[in-house]
Amino acid sequence: MRHLGRTEIEIPPIIWRIDEKFDRQMLDAAGGEWVYAPAGSYRAELHGLKVLLGVEADALRPRSNAAVEYRLKELMLTHCTAIVLQGASADDVKTGWPFHRLIPLREQNLAQLVIVETLDALEAEWLVENSPAHGILVPFGQRNMSAAFRLLDAAKEVGTAILATPPALGRENATDLQLRLSDDRIAAAVEPLPQTNAELMRIREALNSPLSDEVRAELWNDYSSRIPPPPPLRSGHPPEYGA
Numbered sequence: 001m002r003h004l005g006r007t008e009i010e011i012p013p014i015i016w017r018i019d020e021k022f023d024r025q026m027l028d029a030a031g032g033e034w035v036y037a038p039a040g041s042y043r044a045e046l047h048g049l050k051v052l053l054g055v056e057a058d059a060l061r062p063r064s065n066a067a068v069e070y071r072l073k074e075l076m077l078t079h080c081t082a083i084v085l086q087g088a089s090a091d092d093v094k095t096g097w098p099f100h101r102l103i104p105l106r107e108q109n110l111a112q113l114v115i116v117e118t119l120d121a122l123e124a125e126w127l128v129e130n131s132p133a134h135g136i137l138v139p140f141g142q143r144n145m146s147a148a149f150r151l152l153d154a155a156k157e158v159g160t161a162i163l164a165t166p167p168a169l170g171r172e173n174a175t176d177l178q179l180r181l182s183d184d185r186i187a188a189a190v191e192p193l194p195q196t197n198a199e200l201m202r203i204r205e206a207l208n209s210p211l212s213d214e215v216r217a218e219l220w221n222d223y224s225s226r227i228p229p230p231p232p233l234r235s236g237h238p239p240e241y242g243a
Contacts, residue, residue, distance in 0.1 A: 002187050006159025007113065007136055009081075013181055013207065015163065016193040017178075018044065019197035026193060030200055031151065036137075037075060037087050038191050046075045052115060053080040057088035060101040068105060082113035082139065090126045090239055091116075095139040099132060115161075118169065121146035122230040122239045128160045129233070136163035137190060143167050146219060149229040161187035174206045179219065182211040 010200075016027060019200040020042035027035070035046060038054035049086040049103050053075070059067035072080065083105060088098045093116070105111045117137035124138040128151065136155065138146050144167040155162045164180040166172055180189035194200040233239065 003161075004113070004187055005155075005219075007134060007161075009113075011161075011188050013188055014203070015188050015190045017165075017190050019054055021195065021197070022193065026195070026200070028208070029197070030194060030203075034081075034188075035193075036084065037071075039071070041074075043074045051075065051077060051080040052082045052084050052116070053077075053111070054084045054086050056086050057092060057098050060085075060098060063101070065105060065108070065110065067109060072110065079110050079112075081109045081111070082115045082134070084115045084117050084132075086117050090130075091121045093127060093131050115163070118164075120239070121149070121151050122233070124162075125151045125154055125230070126233055126239055128155045128158060133160060135163055135187065137165055137195030139164045139167040140164035140180055140186065141167045141172060142179060142219060142223070143176075145179075145220060145223045146227070146230060148183075149239065151223070153182065156185045163188050163190050165190045166192075169224050174202060174209075175211070175219075176204065177206040177210045178209060179216065181207060182216060 001012060003009060004011045012032045012034055013127060014032060015036050016030060016032065022044040024045060034050040036052040037046065039056045053071060055068055055071065060216045083102055085098055088100060092098055102114050113134040115135040115137060116127050116133045118127065124136045127133055128134055138147055152162060162185065165187045166176065177189060180186055194203060
């Protein structure tokens with residue numbers, strides 16, 4: 001088991017991302033009690049699980065917990081392990097309002113931790129350096145290893161957990177999951193819950209076959225020889241302000 005960043009909370013190597021097709025029997029077969037439920041209008045029975053609850057930033061603009069409480073009710077929960085802030089830009093976070101909205105949720109024991117999801121490694125780097133988030137969800141795979149330029153080391157240094165998700169475009173193979181699982185700077189991989197036993201078997205094989213340091217180095221050398229690093233951040237300024 002690994003720890004979720006600077007917290008003492010132990011987490012498994014894989015957190016299962018669910019959607020409206022959630023199958024509790026498949027979750028039981030896959031093992032683990034940690035799930036990520038992104039924002040949406042689906043219902044599911046998640047009582048008794050460690051849930052990362054996705055909430056769109058715009059739903060937090062009203063000074064009310066109503067949106068979060070409604071999502072908890074849809075998922076048959078009284079509280080969640082973490083709120084995952086979705087759709088918030090680094091510029092939003094700089095103004096402070098998203099985290100100000102989340103403080104009461106922690107005070108009322110509706111959520112224990114705060115995590116932010118972003119699709120961009122440079123934005124994630126800024127969030128690590130300038131926000132109180134306990135963790136960051138960010139893509140990482142053979143087609144997008146930008147997080148390895150600076151983000152992974154920066155997050156490890158300050159104790160922010162990196163939860164790696166599959167990059168959005170293109171098909172993946174077993175090596176992509178092995179890459180997310182084999183890097184000790186990544187707290188956990190966030191993977192779609194399998195829909196079939198064949199998918200589950202492929203994931204188990206990847207979990208039991210970590211990449212060697214030599215293979216990881218070859219993948220990184222190939223990627224970094226083709227893709228330039230993100231521009232350096234200006235101190236205190238979100239990426240929208242430029243390098």
